[in-house]
Amino acid sequence: MALDDRKLDVLRAIVEDYVATQEPVGSKSLVERHQLGVSPATVRNDMAVLEEEGYIRQPHTSAGRVPTDRGYRLFVDRLSTVKPLSPAERRAIERFLVGAVDLDDVVHRTVRLLAQLTRQVAVVQYPSLSRSTVRHLELVPISTTRLMVVVIANTGRVEQRLVELPLPIDETQVTTLRRLTNEKLVGSKLADTPPLVQALVDEAAPELAGATVALSTVLLETLVERHEERVALAGTANLTRGGLLDFQGSLRPILEALEEEVILLKLIGEVEPITRVRIGDENEFDNLRSTSIVSTGYGPGVTIVGGLGVLGPTRMDYPGTIATVRAVARYVGEMLAQN
Amino acid sequence: MALDDRKLDVLRAIVEDYVATQEPVGSKSLVERHQLGVSPATVRNDMAVLEEEGYIRQPHTSAGRVPTDRGYRLFVDRLSTVKPLSPAERRAIERFLVGAVDLDDVVHRTVRLLAQLTRQVAVVQYPSLSRSTVRHLELVPISTTRLMVVVIANTGRVEQRLVELPLPIDETQVTTLRRLTNEKLVGSKLADTPPLVQALVDEAAPELAGATVALSTVLLETLVERHEERVALAGTANLTRGGLLDFQGSLRPILEALEEEVILLKLIGEVEPITRVRIGDENEFDNLRSTSIVSTGYGPGVTIVGGLGVLGPTRMDYPGTIATVRAVARYVGEMLAQN
DNA sequence: ACTGGCACTCGCTACAGTCGAGTGCCAAAG
DNA sequence: CTTTGGCACTCGACTGTAGCGAGTGCCAGT
Numbered sequence: 001m002a003l004d005d006r007k008l009d010v011l012r013a014i015v016e017d018y019v020a021t022q023e024p025v026g027s028k029s030l031v032e033r034h035q036l037g038v039s040p041a042t043v044r045n046d047m048a049v050l051e052e053e054g055y056i057r058q059p060h061t062s063a064g065r066v067p068t069d070r071g072y073r074l075f076v077d078r079l080s081t082v083k084p085l086s087p088a089e090r091r092a093i094e095r096f097l098v099g100a101v102d103l104d105d106v107v108h109r110t111v112r113l114l115a116q117l118t119r120q121v122a123v124v125q126y127p128s129l130s131r132s133t134v135r136h137l138e139l140v141p142i143s144t145t146r147l148m149v150v151v152i153a154n155t156g157r158v159e160q161r162l163v164e165l166p167l168p169i170d171e172t173q174v175t176t177l178r179r180l181t182n183e184k185l186v187g188s189k190l191a192d193t194p195p196l197v198q199a200l201v202d203e204a205a206p207e208l209a210g211a212t213v214a215l216s217t218v219l220l221e222t223l224v225e226r227h228e229e230r231v232a233l234a235g236t237a238n239l240t241r242g243g244l245l246d247f248q249g250s251l252r253p254i255l256e257a258l259e260e261e262v263i264l265l266k267l268i269g270e271v272e273p274i275t276r277v278r279i280g281d282e283n284e285f286d287n288l289r290s291t292s293i294v295s296t297g298y299g300p301g302v303t304i305v306g307g308l309g310v311l312g313p314t315r316m317d318y319p320g321t322i323a324t325v326r327a328v329a330r331y332v333g334e335m336l337a338q339n
Numbered sequence: 340m341a342l343d344d345r346k347l348d349v350l351r352a353i354v355e356d357y358v359a360t361q362e363p364v365g366s367k368s369l370v371e372r373h374q375l376g377v378s379p380a381t382v383r384n385d386m387a388v389l390e391e392e393g394y395i396r397q398p399h400t401s402a403g404r405v406p407t408d409r410g411y412r413l414f415v416d417r418l419s420t421v422k423p424l425s426p427a428e429r430r431a432i433e434r435f436l437v438g439a440v441d442l443d444d445v446v447h448r449t450v451r452l453l454a455q456l457t458r459q460v461a462v463v464q465y466p467s468l469s470r471s472t473v474r475h476l477e478l479v480p481i482s483t484t485r486l487m488v489v490v491i492a493n494t495g496r497v498e499q500r501l502v503e504l505p506l507p508i509d510e511t512q513v514t515t516l517r518r519l520t521n522e523k524l525v526g527s528k529l530a531d532t533p534p535l536v537q538a539l540v541d542e543a544a545p546e547l548a549g550a551t552v553a554l555s556t557v558l559l560e561t562l563v564e565r566h567e568e569r570v571a572l573a574g575t576a577n578l579t580r581g582g583l584l585d586f587q588g589s590l591r592p593i594l595e596a597l598e599e600e601v602i603l604l605k606l607i608g609e610v611e612p613i614t615r616v617r618i619g620d621e622n623e624f625d626n627l628r629s630t631s632i633v634s635t636g637y638g639p640g641v642t643i644v645g646g647l648g649v650l651g652p653t654r655m656d657y658p659g660t661i662a663t664v665r666a667v668a669r670y671v672g673e674m675l676a677q678n
Numbered sequence: 679a680c681t682g683g684c685a686c687t688c689g690c691t692a693c694a695g696t697c698g699a700g701t702g703c704c705a706a707a708g
Numbered sequence: 709c710t711t712t713g714g715c716a717c718t719c720g721a722c723t724g725t726a727g728c729g730a731g732t733g734c735c736a737g738t
Contacts, residue, residue: 026700039712044701062700062718101561102500136479140491150489150497152479158489160497161441222440236575237594251590255576365731378681383732401687401731680738687732696723707712 003053007046009036011055012079014047015067019315022242024064069280069314072292076277076318083319085327089117093331100335103127103156107232110308110332115235117324120312121258123268123295126230127155127305127336129223134185139178139215144168149215151190151223155305155336159228163218166210177208181215190224231264238312246290246313253287258311263288270297270307275326280314290314294321298329300337308332342392346385348375350394351418353386354406358654361581363403408619408653411631415616415657422658424666428456432670439674442466442495446571449647449671454574456663459651460597462607462634465569466494466644466675468562473524478517478554483507488554490529490562494644494675498567502557505549516547520554529563570603577651585629585652592626597650609636609646614665619653629653633660637668639676647671 003011013034017025027040027047036043047065050056055071058064067075096113100106107124114122132153140148147163169177184200185193193216201212222228236258239251247254257263263285270276275296281289288311295309308329310321342350352373356364366379366386375382386404389395394410397403406414435452439445446463453461471492479487486502508516523539524532532555540551561567575597578590586593596602602624609615614635620628627650634648647668649660 024700028700040700041712041714042710045711048702058701060719062698062720064700101557102498135481136487138477138479138489140475140477142474148475148491150477150491152487152489152499158497158499159441160491218440234598237591237598240589240591240594250579252576252579255579259573259576363731367731379731380681380683380733381679384680387733397732399687399689401689401729403731682737683735685732685734687730689728689730691726691728693725694723695725697721699718699720701716701718703716704714705712706714708710 003049006036006038007050008074008079009034010043010046011050011067011071012075014050014056014065015071015075015079018066019317022315024059024066026064029064067315069282072279072314072318073282076279076322080319082326083323085323089324090327092117093328097331097335103158106156106332106335108234110328111232111234114308114310114325114328115238117328118310118312118321119235119241120238120310120316120321121233121235122308122310123264124232124308124332125265125269125306126232127153127157127299128227128229128269129153129157129159130189130191130227131155131303131305132157133187133189137178137181137185139174139181141169141171141174144170147174147211147215149218151219153190159223161218161222163211163214165214167207169208169211173208173211176205177211177215180208181212190219191227193219193224229261229265229269231261231268233258233264235310242313242315246315254291254311257285257287267293267311268295268307268309270295271304273297273299273302273304275322276309277318277322292316292318294318294325296325296329298332298336300333305336342388345375345377346389347413347418348373349382349385350389350406350410351414353389353395353404354410354414354418357405358656361654363398363405365403368403406654408621411618411653411657412621415618415661419658421665422662424662428663429666431456432667436670436674442497445495445671445674447573449667450571450573453647453649453664453667454577456667457649457651457660458574458580459577459649459655459660460572460574461647461649462603463571463647463671464604464608464645465571466492466496466638467566467568467608468492468496468498469528469530469566470494470642470644471496472526472528476517476520476524478513478520480508480510480513483509486513486550486554488557490558492529498562500557500561502550502554504553506546508547508550512547512550515544516550516554519547520551529558532558532563568600568604568608570600570607572597572603574649581652581654585654593630593650596624596626606632606650607634607646607648609634610643612636612638612641612643614661615648616657616661631655631657633657633664635664635668637672637675639672644675 013030014025027043030043031040054068055074056065057068059066096109100109107126111122111124132155135154136152138150142148145165145168148160149163150160152158201209278293283289291311292314293309293311295307297304297307299305309325352369353364366382369382370379393407394413395404396407398405435448439448446465450461450463471494474493475491477489481487484504484507487499488502489499491497519539540548617632622628630650631653632648632650634646636643636646638644648664
């Protein structure tokens, strides 16, 4: 059944009021607060239809209506326009992000900024290693049989690992190995390492073969295969706004989910620049069925190197949140492009 | 007034029962559960004295007694012995920590382990930079006027910063600068950098003076002065155990405090190997007046390079928690010593 | 010094009654 | 066919009352 324009207006009004007041909204207060030009009785009829179609529901008989996940979905897809950011917000973003000293700093500032602006839980993924290329690879001898390898990626990510060598190695050999690996690997993706490493082993002086294998094994196993992604989190205190009315009374499952990096990555680890909105039940994790997630990809220019987003109650200000998430992603991209 | 032995026994029994049941404990159930060898009436008299002295209190007339912060303090100081860890716990610790690939990994595993074993919020400080010495200092050219400096500390910490150079610099100059800085700085503490840097500037070829100053400025400002400490956090979901009965109903202030690294550092950033217990009111942060914190220092051997600890309700199992925190700190120290 | 007895306190639960926001339905008007 | 005003009904939220029971303080007796 097709919903006419007025019914959509009613749905929009319900969503907006409920988001603002956190209370089920009735027909009378609805016509009072919005200029719908019809009587409460008419609105009631429309509500009955909306309920039948599954867009709203009553918490109990003789209470007002509350949007369902499906209702929010319709609202997001067809009834809302993205709110432009206020100048104050724009300024806040710029002020917050300038002066970051390194990638860690950028990520931390971003996640706090996002949490503060949206008043929700914010998550920011570090630039993905699998989408970075190697800018430099440094070898630091720790002892004669131990090497620390430091991988510096073009996105600013720096990762270090210890490598146990099968044979002792001296300073000049380290220098040779450093030169060889850098010649082969700089500029390529870590994921493309295997063939390059093979070439390396073939070329290397025989006495360096063992070290080369050990080195490439560590790189492959700890950086490529377990593709070491990282995330930053902030704003968990915002979960307590609305005094446990959202989240059906228990923060437990949500806090548990937020502790799992794997889950966070699945939520906000976007490959495309599209802004995604997951509402309540649409979520794949049971623990997060009472939350909504707005996420988007970011990166310098058009390429995407990571994702960021926020998590909050399904009862959230979608237009505002979407606008903020997008704006922050854009600014972060610009920051990264400068390096 | 001196408390005789039986009164202390009564206090200990009250603490133990309350920690176990989360309910105010009355005189009758107390004599039933413990072999005190006296009647409830006698216990009541003792309770009256304990209350007068401020060790226990009644939530309301005609309810059982609950320990006060002062009561817990006495319990911790004089009435409890540190519980030895169960073999299962020992095994869990070992299993959890072997196979860590780098410092980040060690810290993350440790904090999760601690949260899991104590069923509370765990905090682990990264080895402090100010207590580390420089093992190696690497310079990577990003462009002709930009350098990435990577500091590798003896504790495994790796920090990187971007340095903007006043003048373009070529590859051989970078090599010279790298050699000079390493000669001067390796083995010394970052905090001792200033005089060394001065010597560097004096010695350096004139065309490198500008770069040297820029480099040392970055090191000083972003690593020494803002002494860049880091912490890892886990187990916030454990705050919801005991269903909001602890923490007087609101997690908000606690979650807020946990988001501030500065606060966490003050809480667990120990310099001494002593185990500290802060109980409720003893805490300097208002937000944490309803929590207790058990913290200790850790490090390879006898030197302390960082702190770790847990945070939970004042109603916590102090003997068990203290034992676990100490054991984990010891194991982490051993892990670090191996590198 | 300890104990048994006893009156008292007070939070908790159950129950009944009232209030009011909100609904569904229907007949009349447009 | 849509809209509207009217009306009876529902049901959660709140209030007040009463009974229960765990726990206490006190006191007299051993």
